[in-house]
Amino acid sequence: MDSNELNSPGFDxxxxxxxxxxxxxxxxxxxxxxxxxxxPLMFGLxxxxxxxxxxxxxxxxxxxxxxxxxxxxxxxxxxxxVSGTVTKKMMPTIVRLYNQMPEPKYVLAMGACASGGGPxxxxxxxxxxxxxxxxxxxxxxxxxPTPQALLNGLMKVQEKIRGxxxxxxxxxxxxxxxxxxPIPILGPDLIDxxxxxxxxxxxxxxxxx
Amino acid sequence: MTTxxxxxxxxxxxxFPDGATPDARPGYSGWLVDKSRLVEFATALRDEFGYDYLxxxxxxxxxxxxxxxxxxxxxxxxxxxxxxxxxxxxRQDPVEVPSLVSIYPGAEFQEREAWDLLGIKFSGHPxxxxxxxxxxxxxxxxxxxxxEPYFEEEAKPYKNRWPDGKIVQxxxxxxxxxxxxxxxxxxPEAESFDPEKALYDALRKYQKxxxxxxxxxxxxxxxxxxxxxxxxxxxxxxxxxxxxxxxKPVMGYLHRNHEKIGERNTYLMNMPYTDRLDYLASxxxxxxxxxxxxxxxxxxxxxRADYIRVxxxxxxxxSNHLFLIxxxxxxxxxxxxxxxxxxxxxxxxxxxxxxxxxxxxxxxxFRFGGVARDFPEGTFQKIKEIFFERLPGKIDEIDRxxxxxxxxxxxxxxxxxxxxxxxxxxxxxxxxxxxxxxPYDLRRAEPxxxxxxxxxxxxxxxxxxxxxxxMVRFDEIRQSIRIIQQAVKQIPPGPxxxxxxxxQVRVPAGEAYGRVEGPKGELGFYIVSNGKPTxxxxxxxxxxxxxxxAFGPMCIxxxxxxxxxxxxxxDIVLGEVDR
Amino acid sequence: MNDMYGxxxxxxxxxxxxxxxxxxxxxxxxxxxxxxxxAGIAHRGSKDARGIFTVQYPEEKIPVPEEFRFIPFLVYNxxxxxxxxxxxxxxxxxAKVCPPQCIWIVRSTDPATGRPIPDPAEFYIDADICMxxxxxxxxxxxxxxxxxxxxxxxxxxxxxxxxxxxxxPTKYYESxxxxxxxxxxxxxxxxxxxxxxxxxxx
Numbered sequence: 001m002d003s004n005e006l007n008s009p010g011f012d013x014x015x016x017x018x019x020x021x022x023x024x025x026x027x028x029x030x031x032x033x034x035x036x037x038x039x040p041l042m043f044g045l046x047x048x049x050x051x052x053x054x055x056x057x058x059x060x061x062x063x064x065x066x067x068x069x070x071x072x073x074x075x076x077x078x079x080x081x082v083s084g085t086v087t088k089k090m091m092p093t094i095v096r097l098y099n100q101m102p103e104p105k106y107v108l109a110m111g112a113c114a115s116g117g118g119p120x121x122x123x124x125x126x127x128x129x130x131x132x133x134x135x136x137x138x139x140x141x142x143x144x145p146t147p148q149a150l151l152n153g154l155m156k157v158q159e160k161i162r163g164x165x166x167x168x169x170x171x172x173x174x175x176x177x178x179x180x181x182p183i184p185i186l187g188p189d190l191i192d193x194x195x196x197x198x199x200x201x202x203x204x205x206x207x208x209x
Numbered sequence: 210m211t212t213x214x215x216x217x218x219x220x221x222x223x224x225f226p227d228g229a230t231p232d233a234r235p236g237y238s239g240w241l242v243d244k245s246r247l248v249e250f251a252t253a254l255r256d257e258f259g260y261d262y263l264x265x266x267x268x269x270x271x272x273x274x275x276x277x278x279x280x281x282x283x284x285x286x287x288x289x290x291x292x293x294x295x296x297x298x299x300r301q302d303p304v305e306v307p308s309l310v311s312i313y314p315g316a317e318f319q320e321r322e323a324w325d326l327l328g329i330k331f332s333g334h335p336x337x338x339x340x341x342x343x344x345x346x347x348x349x350x351x352x353x354x355x356x357e358p359y360f361e362e363e364a365k366p367y368k369n370r371w372p373d374g375k376i377v378q379x380x381x382x383x384x385x386x387x388x389x390x391x392x393x394x395x396x397p398e399a400e401s402f403d404p405e406k407a408l409y410d411a412l413r414k415y416q417k418x419x420x421x422x423x424x425x426x427x428x429x430x431x432x433x434x435x436x437x438x439x440x441x442x443x444x445x446x447x448x449x450x451x452x453x454x455x456x457k458p459v460m461g462y463l464h465r466n467h468e469k470i471g472e473r474n475t476y477l478m479n480m481p482y483t484d485r486l487d488y489l490a491s492x493x494x495x496x497x498x499x500x501x502x503x504x505x506x507x508x509x510x511x512x513r514a515d516y517i518r519v520x521x522x523x524x525x526x527x528s529n530h531l532f533l534i535x536x537x538x539x540x541x542x543x544x545x546x547x548x549x550x551x552x553x554x555x556x557x558x559x560x561x562x563x564x565x566x567x568x569x570x571x572x573x574x575f576r577f578g579g580v581a582r583d584f585p586e587g588t589f590q591k592i593k594e595i596f597f598e599r600l601p602g603k604i605d606e607i608d609r610x611x612x613x614x615x616x617x618x619x620x621x622x623x624x625x626x627x628x629x630x631x632x633x634x635x636x637x638x639x640x641x642x643x644x645x646x647x648p649y650d651l652r653r654a655e656p657x658x659x660x661x662x663x664x665x666x667x668x669x670x671x672x673x674x675x676x677x678x679x680m681v682r683f684d685e686i687r688q689s690i691r692i693i694q695q696a697v698k699q700i701p702p703g704p705x706x707x708x709x710x711x712x713q714v715r716v717p718a719g720e721a722y723g724r725v726e727g728p729k730g731e732l733g734f735y736i737v738s739n740g741k742p743t744x745x746x747x748x749x750x751x752x753x754x755x756x757x758x759a760f761g762p763m764c765i766x767x768x769x770x771x772x773x774x775x776x777x778x779x780d781i782v783l784g785e786v787d788r
Numbered sequence: 789m790n791d792m793y794g795x796x797x798x799x800x801x802x803x804x805x806x807x808x809x810x811x812x813x814x815x816x817x818x819x820x821x822x823x824x825x826x827a828g829i830a831h832r833g834s835k836d837a838r839g840i841f842t843v844q845y846p847e848e849k850i851p852v853p854e855e856f857r858f859i860p861f862l863v864y865n866x867x868x869x870x871x872x873x874x875x876x877x878x879x880x881x882x883a884k885v886c887p888p889q890c891i892w893i894v895r896s897t898d899p900a901t902g903r904p905i906p907d908p909a910e911f912y913i914d915a916d917i918c919m920x921x922x923x924x925x926x927x928x929x930x931x932x933x934x935x936x937x938x939x940x941x942x943x944x945x946x947x948x949x950x951x952x953x954x955x956x957p958t959k960y961y962e963s964x965x966x967x968x969x970x971x972x973x974x975x976x977x978x979x980x981x982x983x984x985x986x987x988x989x990x
Contacts, residue, residue, distance in 0.1 A: 042436050043434060044439075044440055044441075045440065045441055045463065046440065046441075046463055046465075046485075046488070046783065046784055047485055047488035047570060047571070047784060049440060050488060050489060050532075050570060051569075051570065053552075054552065054556070057548065057549055057552040057553075057556075058549045058552065058553055059552075059553070059556050072434075072435070072436040084463070085463060085465045087461075087462060087463060087464060087465060088388075089342070089343055089461050089462050089464065090433060090441055090462040090463070093433050093434055093441075093462075097434055117388070119481075119482070119485070120465040120466060120467075120470065121359065121379060121388075122357065122359045122360075122361070122379065122466075122470060122473075123357065123465050123466030123469060123470055124350050124357035124358070124388075124466055124469065125341075125342065125350075125461075125464050125465060125466055126388060126465055126466065127388065128359075128379070128380060128387065128388050132387060143571065144570060144571065146569060185397075185402055186343045186345065186346075186402060186404045187345060187391075187395075187397065187400065187402045188345065188346060188347035188391055188392050188395055189346070189347065189358075189389045189390055189391055190389055191389075191397055191402075192387070192389075195385060195387075196397055196398075198384075198385060199385065199391065199395075199397055200396065200397070200398075202384050202385065202391075203391070203395060203396055206393055
């Protein structure tokens with residue numbers, strides 16, 4: 001982003017000092033900084049992870065977007081690229097990782113599997129899209145998305161970051177929607193603690209029938 | 210062929226006059242062994258007949274006949290064709306078969322998988338736990354009468370897609386609006402779940418060291434989210450200080466039900482799914498699957514298609530090994546530079562895949578009787594440029610860059626040693642077996658396709674340590690380049706498919722086991738057809754899954770820091786380990 | 789080893805150094821032409837590639853080959869009044885061959901007779917199931933469904949496409965896959981000729 005983009009409209013700069021100063025809003029400079037240094041979580045699930053590695057390698061070079069520092073620890077990362085099929089066995093770990101990420105945090109669902117289950121959707125160990133458990137910001141279709149398609153998705157994440165405002169962003173509000181997501185349990189099948197009532201009701205219905 | 214005439218003349222029926230009979234079902238081959246004689250039969254095969262290498266163990270659920278069958282494939286590491294033998298048991302719980310782990314330790318994980326997915330209990334197995342699903346999961350998914358929550362119909366194509374295809378998401382048919390189902394008497398509060406308990410109990414069964422200080426041991430988990438595990442793989446280790454006393458790999462975090470879905474797909478539909486097994490080497494998965502189905506159908510590809518297949522398979526091998534060199538060096542601590550150098554060359558190979566097959570990774574290029582389409586114009590030029598002019602020099606450069614490096618030598622030489630005997634016992638295959646000094650390469654031992662026409666060396670190394678496993682990959686890349694150079698010179702013109710392209714192929718009833726030398730090792734497909742458009746049983750003998758059997762024994766006694774390097778040198782891809 | 793300790797490391801570092809200098813040498817020999825030109829991008833993907841390997845998406849894009857496949861689309865011929873005449877006859881082969889079964893087709897029926905007519909009333913593809921395998925395009929007997937080249941589809945929501953979103957003109961198809969289109973047009977013309985030839989003889 002150059003200085004013209006940073007310069008927020010609405011303030012006239014006297015011609016004699018134009019080119020020497022820039023006026024911007026706090027939102028803009030803050031989001032500019034954030035969007036240019038998104039640190040993804042080094043977190044590969046399946047086939048798409050290989051394309052993610054290729055994106056980070058020399059031909060596509062994530063470093064050009066300020067994203068080269070892939071952190072293996074969720075505590076140090078801003079963006080979770082869910083790259084591949086999300087299985088039930090992996091789901092508790094993914095939710096735990098998401099809970100451990102500091103806010104503001106973003107999730108990019110890379111590929112068909114992470115977006116909606118993908119070709120393996122019908123399988124007994126597959127979660128139909130990671131958005132059933134954690135909120136997803138950007139969906140990138142493809143199986144797998146090519147590195148350029150992933151970069152396109154990452155630019156969408158940046159676009160989203162730039163459109164946010166400190167005033168009304170949910171990260172900075174007091175409120176309940178930032179509560180941790182309850183971690184699913186591996187029982188006879190995957191148990192989502194948020195659906196306990198539904199499960200109990202269904203069991204009752206089955207008993208009656 | 211799995212059991213040609215030479216094997217049938219084996220004197221097995223005189224050796225076992227009452228325990229073993231040739232499998233006489235039409236389209237089937239091999240031997241039916243009585244359950245009570247199984248251990249004796251296997252011991253004799255190994256010790257008297259020299260079949261020292263157990264390639265594959267899997268189960269088949271013959272629901273209509275009320276039987277379960279366990280199928281074994283054994284080979285000689287000196288080469289040649291193998292023997293298939295089977296045990297049939299009635300399909301009543303508990304389905305029980307004696308375990309062969311004491312004779313072939315390589316059966317350990319495969320028997321666990323058959324227990325996990327089919328509910329076949331192997332009596333005498335040292336550690337019979339679920340392996341792909343978690344402990345506590347209800348049901349045995351690969352049984353034919355078990356249906357998943359999103360179950361629509363027994364076989365594809367589904368009827369509601371056409372002609373009246375109102376879009377219905379699978380979720381909307383499920384009471385929980387999700388891919389879940391619970392057993393009828395389930396109540397979430399009454400029970401508590403601990404899928405980890407069995408694992409930790411198994412981990413505590415280790416050989417106690419009576420000499421020296423008696424110290425407390427600790428359990429450390431690496432993964433499933435760990436940068437060194439190349440995906441979602443978990444290693445639970447029991448440590449005495451820094452030394453490993455016991456190690457259990459935990460997998461299944463990417464178990465996406467390949468086989469269950471494959472038994473609902475038509476034969477052609479499985480082709481793109483095989484791409485996603487070992488996603489670094491999709492063409493060689495295509496190759497193995499195409500060979501197995503072609504064997505059942507009794508067709509052969511055209512001459513030109515054969516050459517194209519070999520070209521593609523060898524290019525895949527090179528790109529896979531390049532990726533391995535990069536990631537293994539990452540694991541050994543050379544953060545990213547070797548990886549970037551290796552990936553650069555891989556990208557150039559992927560460009561060829563993309564131009565020919567349409568996708569960088571998921572090629573879906575092979576068809577029964579040939580390949581999907583001929584090379585587009587300019588491909589041979591590109592192949593010549595890359596594999597004749599560029600790559601040989603670049604491989605030498607990466608070799609010069611890495612192989613004499615003192616740090617790599619000190620982290621690799623003598624670490625994670627797998628002796629030749631152990632390699633065979635644990636059914637290890639591919640570059641790992643050859644790094645231990647066994648010159649066993651399917652392209653030479655039992656040539657498939659047209660590999661008997663090319664000159665190449667079977668690369669072996671002596672010590673079977675991390676360093677040798679790295680170097681054997683360099684050697685193999687060079688041999689693959691040799692094969693590609695010969696194939697490009699010999700390839701004839703002509704059609705690329707021997708049959709009319711059809712989306713529904715007719716496959717006669719019977720069984721086939723097709724195996725190829727994939728970049729990771731022996732990749733086998735065991736297919737049972739009952740004459741319908743979908744396979745009755747579709748099993749993948751995944752080399753990186755079975756190579757992991759040796760992972761625990763290799764690590765015991767080593768330092769915890771070497772686990773990462775040893776795992777890296779096995780070259781696993783989780784899509785194939787977990788399927 | 790009898791060699792001096794560290795010789796291997798030095799040897800390796802010399803490779804790094806060589807590649808470091810190559811970056812500048814290649815930039816010099818391609819001065820002004822290396823970036824943002826088609827020739828420059830092609831050079832970085834050729835056998836002579838050395839130095840900086842990066843293609844700077846989005847300013848530069850690696851050209852996609854003709855066979856490249858992403859999400860399928862439906863081809864239509866534009867009628868004289870701008871109407872979209874889909875080549876699709878809703879025969880259902882794509883829905884039958886689709887491995888993950890992500891295609892749903894509603895066949896139209898003639899309101900007067902209730903008989904099916906060869907035109908899809910609706911056509912859905914759930915791109916979040918689609919595995920980009922290309923079998924639908926490969927086995928379509930009417931060349932009506934083809935694989936797209938457009939991969940820049942990232943969005944803030946899920947991707948489920950209907951007929952209107954999937955339809956693209958023949959011209960677009962011919963522009964992304966010129967060789968395939970020429971071959972298919974020729975085959976169709978030959979078929980048509982073969983069909984009309986005997987009737988003339990009668």
